Amino acid sequence: MGRREFSEEFKREAAGLVLEHGYTVTKAAKAMGIGESALRRWIGNRRPVGGASVSAVESDNPEQFRIRELEKRVMELERERDILKKFHSLFRQGIGSRYEVIQQAEKAFPTEVVCRVVEVPRSSYYAWKARQRQENAARVGLVREVQAIHAQMRQSYGSRRMSKEMRRRGYAVGRERARRLMREGGVQAQTRRTHRYVKREQSAAIAENRLDRKFAVTVPNRFWAGDVTYISTQQGWMYLAVVLDLYSRRVVGWATSGSCDTFLVIRALQLALEIRRPDPGLMFHSDQGSNYASLAFQQFLSERAIVQSMSRKGNCWDNAVVERFFCSLKGECTGERAYRDHAEARADVLDYILKFYNPHRLHSAANHMPPAEFEEVKKVAV
Structure with a gap:
């Protein structure tokens, strides 16, 4: 196996976890699936002279403790x-x-x-x-x-x-x-507002629904699903694109932007590819959004031999796994929060994904284990 090559976008994303979001080098390296020495080198190339220490010290909030x-x-x-x-x-x-x-x-x-x-x-x-x-x-x-x-x-x-x-x-x-x-x-689960979707059965014009709601996947890095949602901030809408591995329900790729365009979904998928390094034969499923139906995105998939699958028009249940993740994200994290700007919203979302959802939140589809733990247990069993 040759030496892994990483894009500058990937290096900035990894270094940003430490320099901008307060992650320790160990946690950031584990989240991105890279070595600590490489991450320290990327951080050193981007840190201003006299910058703060790499390690972030987490402190309890006295008011919350009280x-x-x-x-x-x-x-x-x-x-x-x-x-x-x-x-x-x-x-x-x-x-x-x-x-x-x-x-x-x-x-x-x-x-x-x-x-x-x-x-x-x-x-x-x-x-x-x-x-x-x-x-x-x-x-x-x-x-x-x-x-x-x-x-x-x-x-x-x-x-x-x-x-x-x-x-x-x-x-x-x-x-x-x-x-x-x-x-x-005196505790109970938070209730969440639900949205009623209209079910239609039209087929996709770009790609067929090859996944066909077969969400019970037995191998990792073979079937991924993605979608885009929006989060309100005082700066304007921040758009979040994610990629989930249907095997463990783990979020393996993400990207945020002030624009909901093709570049946003390509960045999320590119990050997932660099973190996971899947074998040929990967299938990627999404809805029929214009960013996923664009020629640029189709070309991106074709160049990497990724099979495209799309939900039927107006049928959110065909991409239920990602829809359910967004429901959890908004019910447990963003909710009704009033973010000052995109940077604050992005930091909160990354904390939810990398510090809570992937490593700690139990998922019924992962044998009632957190997605990251489920993958580790299965890896040891094999």
């Missing part, structure tokens, strides 16, 4: 209030256990007297209290873990993914229990 601590405290107080209300009801109605009655009564009377009246050995009552403390501590720990996951995963996990993530972290939590813990912790 808010999280206050939220935990509020949850604890609400939980204590609910428990007291429940015990009072049981004591008043006479339907609670003897231990619960004792626990209520000892607030007003000595424990020794209450235990004698209800004919319960004090040792048994204290043992019950010890077990209750252990169980309560375990439950509080689980609730806090659920709250931590909720914050780390951008408030995107429902009970199904929450239970999967809890089991990945060593907790035996099923979906129903995860739902109860989420309810107790």
Whole structure:
């Protein structure tokens, strides 16, 4: 295998992760699939004299930490209030256990007297209290873990993914229990606005729908899909083009611009090709957008022996994988945020893709693993 050659656009993109977006050299090199020494060389060629250190120091936001601590405290107080209300009801109605009655009564009377009246050995009552403390501590720990996951995963996990993530972290939590813990912790997945699409069946004029919704792919770098979306900023629309590998649902290429043109989608696909280095026979699927139907894009694919596939006209379900990614991006990242300019929006989107979606976000199509981890596990298995 010969020495890999990289374009200047690829080098700028890789170096920009460190110089402009605060990535460490190690993280940036891993995200781009290159060696650290090469990346350091590219950075050195682009850094002004007296520039800042390559490594970025991540610091916690004190205000966010304080808010999280206050939220935990509020949850604890609400939980204590609910428990007291429940015990009072049981004591008043006479339907609670003897231990619960004792626990209520000892607030007003000595424990020794209450235990004698209800004919319960004090040792048994204290043992019950010890077990209750252990169980309560375990439950509080689980609730806090659920709250931590909720914050780390951008408030995107429902009970199904929450239970999967809890089991990945060593907790035996099923979906129903995860739902109860989420309810107790006061967390729920963010709701997203949905868009109703009109389904049509016209065939593409440029390329047939060769993919034909066969999204269950068993090998990497054979079937890719791409699309373009827009993100609002005070500077104007920023357009984002992405390329996903249907095998793992990993975002393997991306590009942003203030113009939604053919050059934008070519840049995204070129970056993916340089990162992944696929073997001949790759199929690329997209909608019938003018940038994908242009002669320049068709020539780009032809020169690299890439087979083109297109969705039927007006049928978004033929490219559902990329549409679903955009739904996650806007629901978990961009949402209703008011970005100052393209640079701020681009930095946020890259953080979402490279620091969250690819390495951490569980995906059902990847055996409930993050896309990057799914590829590593499969690579080791082979």
